[in-house]
Amino acid sequence: MIKRKIITMKNRWQHYPLISTQLQAVNDCIHQRIVCNNPSLQAALLAMADNGGKYLRPALLLLTARACNPQSSEHDDRLVKVAASIEILHMATLIHDDIIDDSPKRRGAVSIQTRFGKDTAVYAGDLLFTVFFDLLIETMPGSSYLTTNARSMRQILNGELGQTGQRFNTRQGLKDYLKNVNGKTAALFRLAAREGAHFGGGDEHLTGPAAKFGQNLGIAFQMLDDILDYTGGQGLNKPVLEDLTTGVYSLPLLFALQQSGTAAQLGPLLAKKRQMTLADMQRVQEIVIASDAVKASRQLAGRFTNKAIENLTKLPDNRARRFLHQMANQLLKRTM
Structure with missing residues (x-):
């Protein structure tokens, strides 16, 4: 075994x-x-x-x-x-x-x-x-990173609470979305990269760029997750169904709601909230995919990936940094 x-x-x-x-x-x-x-x-x-x-x-x-x-x-x-x-x-x-x-x-x-x-x-x-x-x-006995971990946990919680507070809100904007993603997903990526720089024995001036790399990578990672929820397979994917049922509106749907024509189609369906049927959810998915929302979401994810790669240039050029660069690009192109 x-x-x-x-x-x-x-x-x-x-x-x-x-x-x-x-x-x-x-x-x-x-x-x-x-x-x-x-x-x-x-x-x-x-x-x-x-x-x-x-x-x-x-x-x-x-x-x-x-x-x-x-x-x-x-x-x-x-x-x-x-x-x-x-x-x-x-x-x-x-x-x-x-x-x-x-x-x-x-x-x-x-x-x-x-x-x-x-x-x-x-x-x-x-x-x-x-x-x-x-x-x-x-x-980490006596280390300031005990505080860093505590703050990261609070950021994760605040991101989840912020997302909960926006349930079924069709008027939430990109600023709200980014604030929540910075907590519920990016905070842990940021913590991982920051602690890697620190506990790996790197110089202190490398900790900041490493943390920013992790944060931007985490944001892009969540955006791609949101996109794949709509485009990753045949029919209605489980995460889309769960998100719509619980009123969590991810990035592609938020972009679709910013387009007046698409918003008019989505409005009556989303107004049903927890009473949405499977057919309703499939229709929401079809409307989102037919709009420019997925393209806009990919472009925004690409921007944050590029920010992450730019942060990487502040770290020493070596095999590990090149692997991190490759990782960032692969995450952006993933299909599952």
Whole structure:
């Protein structure tokens, strides 16, 4: 069983050959930490850890560390633990998001709250938060980065609360959207890149550009997620259905609502709110795709990707920085 898991992990890290050893160490660290005496909770935690996450945020942290300091050791235990803390925080927020949204699936698999029940899911998310704090205490005693992590958690929460406050609001603007995305998605990308620069041993003047790179990359990443919700497959995709049902209007829909003709078509459908039928949602998707909204969304995502790449030029030119550049471009072009 253990050998099968290791083989699977190695296949997962093939996209990050420069840091594959460290990513395996991060994965091992997570599995060692998410241990408890409750069988159902333990099963839920392992299911979340093994359900196909790409470890994008730990990879961002480790690559930024290597970019800022090419001599950064791949056997740095503290760096591995900090990277693990980022992924554990991410996992906890995903579990809680699925509970709030009543999501039946996560990453193509049955969600924790659907498979094990909401009670176990809440406990799983809470336990992950405690593991996150344990890792911070071990790796950052007396460091200002304890405060940095606390502020990042508040930004994530504020982004989620801001999005909740805009539910079913057809008059929300791009400024509202960006404010929420800066919190709920970009804050964790920013934290990963910033901590990579700092704990990788890079000079202090590299921390700022690294943080800005992560933030802009995170914004572009969320925008592409929003676009793929509408264009990523045949028929109505699950995230679109969930978003429309719960009143979360993502970037393509917001752009479509800015066009008077398209807004007139969407208005009566969105006015139904939670009473929208599947046919209504499919019609919303068709209207959005037929408009210029997807094109406008891609252009805006491209702008933030270019900002991220510009931030990268402030870091030393080396193999890791070039890999980060490649990562930014690949995220913009991804189809899933």
